[in-house]
Amino acid sequence: MSAEVKQSPSLVLASASAIRRTILLNAGIVFDVCPSRVDEGSLKEDNKSLNANEMSALLAKEKALQVSSHDDRLILGADQILEFQNRQYDKAGTLKEAKVRLQTLSxxxxxxxxxxxxxQKGSVVWKHQSRAHMHMRSLSETAIDAYLRRAGTGILASVGCYEIEGLGITLFNRIEGDHFSILGLSILPLLAELRRREIASP
Incomplete structure (x- = not known):
């Protein structure tokens, strides 16, 4: 009796993001993970003139294409940029930087x-963009310090220094936009495309 050959998933996530993995898993998608090796810092430095829409699109594209260069399966690249007063922000490196970020956005x-x-196979076959408006309430220094103590260093994985699926939600008065896009992956349009490609359940 011949051994059963295990088929590899048709989709590969080109990201190490835990929340993106969770969103896909919760939606019942079978996938592999292969984080891209794109140098985001250099890419941003070389393309300073791009606006936030263009920059996020470029980063997502380059991540997907980098993994696609050595894997013929369907590769999903994703990126998210925080834009405030026409300036683009990177993730904070320390809780001290996170405090300054939250004071700026307060x-x-x-x-x-x-x-x-x-x-797939070195070419972009689908793309999608989203924008969410985040209305942060006025936060005192005491409130920010208390939040940072409770939330811990996990918030440094978020460009806004908050995890909206956790304590971060307490920082806001109002949010306009798709919940999943705020988390980092607009799952509904993605599912529609994956169903069209018979990768997601009909």
Whole structure:
């Protein structure tokens, strides 16, 4: 009796993001993970003139294409940029930087600009962009310090220094936009495309 050959998943996530993995898993998608090796810092430095929409789209595309260069399956690249007063922000490196970030955003509205790209065999075959408006309530220094103590270093994985699926939700008065795009992956349009490709359940 011949051994059963295990078929590899048709989709590969080009990201190490835990929340993106969770979103896909909760949606019942079978996939592999192969984080891209794109140098985001250099890419941003070389493309300073791009706006947030263009930058997030470029980063998602380059991540997908980098993995696609050595894997013929369907590759999902994703990126998210925080835009505030026409400036783009990277993730904070320390809790001290996170405090400054939250003080900057306190009482104001910023945008989370997301992009997803599907690539196969070196070509982009699908793309999607999203924008969410995040209305942060006015936060005292005491409130920010208390939040950072409770939330811990996990928030450094979020460009806004908050995890909206956890304590981060307490920082906001109002949110306009798709919940999943805020988390980092617009799952509904992605599912529609994966169903069209018979990768997701009909």
């Amino acid at each position: 009482g104001k509205t910023h945008d989370l600009v997301g992009a997803m790209v599907l690539a």
